[in-house]
Every structure is written in C-alpha cells, then in structure tokens.
Amino acid sequence: MQSVEAKGFSIPIVGFGTWALRGRDCARLVEQAIRLGYRHIDTAQMYDNEREVGEGVRASGKRSEVMVTTKVAPTMLAPHDLERSVKASLAHLRLDAIDLLLIHWPNPRVPLAETLGALAKMKQEGYAKQIGVSNFTVALLDEADKVSSEPLVCNQIECHPFLDQDKVVAASRAHGMAVVAYSPIARGNASGDALLERIGKTHGKSAAQVCLRWLTQQGIVVIPRTSKVERLAENLGNVDFDLSDAEMKEIAGLARPGGRIVDWSYSPKWD
Numbered sequence: 001m002q003s004v005e006a007k008g009f010s011i012p013i014v015g016f017g018t019w020a021l022r023g024r025d026c027a028r029l030v031e032q033a034i035r036l037g038y039r040h041i042d043t044a045q046m047y048d049n050e051r052e053v054g055e056g057v058r059a060s061g062k063r064s065e066v067m068v069t070t071k072v073a074p075t076m077l078a079p080h081d082l083e084r085s086v087k088a089s090l091a092h093l094r095l096d097a098i099d100l101l102l103i104h105w106p107n108p109r110v111p112l113a114e115t116l117g118a119l120a121k122m123k124q125e126g127y128a129k130q131i132g133v134s135n136f137t138v139a140l141l142d143e144a145d146k147v148s149s150e151p152l153v154c155n156q157i158e159c160h161p162f163l164d165q166d167k168v169v170a171a172s173r174a175h176g177m178a179v180v181a182y183s184p185i186a187r188g189n190a191s192g193d194a195l196l197e198r199i200g201k202t203h204g205k206s207a208a209q210v211c212l213r214w215l216t217q218q219g220i221v222v223i224p225r226t227s228k229v230e231r232l233a234e235n236l237g238n239v240d241f242d243l244s245d246a247e248m249k250e251i252a253g254l255a256r257p258g259g260r261i262v263d264w265s266y267s268p269k270w271d
C-alpha cells in the first residue's frame with residue numbers, strides 16, 4: 001500500500017470510510033477491508049460505530065499494521081470535554097491508542113488554541129499517536145499552525161472532481177499537512193458521470209476508480225466508503241494505473257459551483 005508522508009508520519013493512501021455503517025455489517029466490512037489490504041480505517045465519535053470499527057480491526061488480526069482515525073465531535077472541543085470524549089472513543093474502540101485523532105469540525109465558540117492544547121495533551125499522554133484537523137479553512141489552518149504545540153499531520157476535507165478545493169489543498173500542503181479526501185467518489189455520483197465513465201473504459205476501470213485515481217495521482221489520500229463487500233476491492237484498485245496529463249485536466253474541469261455535498265452551514269450550529 002502506497003502512503004503519503006506528512007511530518008514524519010505515513011498515511012496509507014487508500015483508506016476505508018465508515019460513516020453510516022452500523023452494527024455487525026460495519027464490523028464485518030472493516031474486517032474484510034483489512035483482509036483485502038486496506039491499512040487505514042476512518043471513523044468518528046459522531047458516526048456511532050467506534051465499537052464495531054474496533055471489533056472489525058481486532059477480528060482482522062492485523063491491528064499493528066492498521067492506522068485507525070477517529071474524530072472529536074464539534075460539541076466536545078472545550079478542553080475538559082475533549083479529554084472526556086477521547087477517553088470514551090478509546091474505550092469504545094478498545095484499541096491500545098488512536099493512531100490519528102482529528103478535530104471533526106471547527107467550533108467557533110471555543111478558542112482554537114484551547115482545543116488544540118487539549119488535542120496536543122492527548123498525544124503527549126499517549127491516547128493518540130498523531131493529531132490533525134478536518135474541515136479547516138485556509139484561515140483556520142494558518143491559525144492552527146501558529147498555536148499548536150504538536151505537529152498537525154493532516155486536514156481531512158471534502159475533495160472530489162466536482163468541487164474546486166485547490167486553495168485549501170495548497171494551504172494544507174504549505175503547512176506540511178497531508179490532504180485526506182472525504183466523499184472522494186462524491187457519495188457515489190462519480191458512477192454514471194459520462195467523462196469518468198469514458199476515461200474508465202480506455203483504462204479498463206470503473207468511473208469510481210478513475211475518480212479515486214484523480215485524487216491519489218495528486219498525492220491526496222482517499223477514504224471511500226461502501227456497504228458492499230464486492231466494492232471494497234474495486235475501490236482499493238485505483239493505484240495501479242495512471243491518468244494522462246490531458247485526462248487529469250479534463251477531470252479537473254468537472255468542478256462547478258454548488259459541487260459541495262457536505263453542508264458547511266452545519267459547523268457553526270455546533271455550539
């Protein structure tokens with residue numbers, strides 16, 4: 001599995017997203033994903049599936065090879081709450097430590113320096129091995145970089161061809177952070193897109209694989225989710241072919257206003 005390096009930390013370039021996966025299905029899919037070669041699993045306190053994710057990781061028998069990310073909910077960003085929340089996440093996961101711990105969404109009502117201070121403390125005390133952020137804007141990245149006492153290794157953001165994220169991708173990289181793309185197949189919308197389908201045909205790949213390759217070829221980590229075992233291998237199989245420069249450009253041309261799927265107005269409501 002190829003990786004993206006950030007501040008000395010290695011992030012497997014294809015991970016498995018678990019939002020909306022629940023119960024036994026979730027545990028089974030996580031276990032199966034790891035058996036098929038995934039080495040990066042993404043969950044969050046808000047997904048209400050940390051127990052099942054931990055179960056799947058343990059059942060795979062490959063805990064030591066797998067990087068597990070979880071995220072602190074935006075309602076839990078005051079230092080005392082954050083600490084409580086991380087300890088609860090770890091208890092649900094039943095793992096030795098959280099490999100990568102992220103702030104899920106910024107909360108403008110809690111000073112960022114306080115939140116990042118608490119996040120750093122979680123790392124220093126061994127609850128998390130690495131820390132980072134999610135849904136951070138260019139301005140928030142600049143502020144975070146100034147106030148964090150520990151390196152922030154990634155910014156997890158919505159990223160796919162239908163949305164122009166060039167500025168925030170460049171800013172994340174300027175701060176030495178890896179970019180992790182969530183909703184990397186645009187919640188399934190890559191499938192059926194005429195351009196992605198056409199390019200896929202020339203490579204013997206599906207539209208979803210082309211969509212993922214467009215990201216991984218730029219050194220962006222992807223965390224596609226599926227509830228179907230047969231799609232696990234398909235989504236993993238996006239790094240064994242190359243898109244031409246012309247194809248990369250054509251795909252970038254799919255970006256359009258309104259291409260965002262996850263609603264940002266969601267964030268400030270968390271207070």
Ligand SMILES: NC(=O)c1ccc[n+]([C@@H]2O[C@H](COP(=O)([O-])OP(=O)(O)OC[C@H]3O[C@@H](n4cnc5c(N)ncnc54)[C@H](OP(=O)(O)O)[C@@H]3O)[C@@H](O)[C@H]2O)c1
Binds near residue numbers: 186
């Ligand atoms: N940090 C954040 O704020 C944030 C926000 C959103 C998501 N995330 C993370 O990112 C992960 C991925 O994002 P996402 O779940 O929003 O969307 P996604 O991975 O872009 O898309 C998932 C959807 O695509 C379908 N799909 C999967 N593989 C496919 C394929 N090969 N061909 C056609 N359709 C396919 C799935 O349906 P089937 O189940 O039927 O296969 C599902 O409906 C999440 O699960 C979560 O871990 C983070």
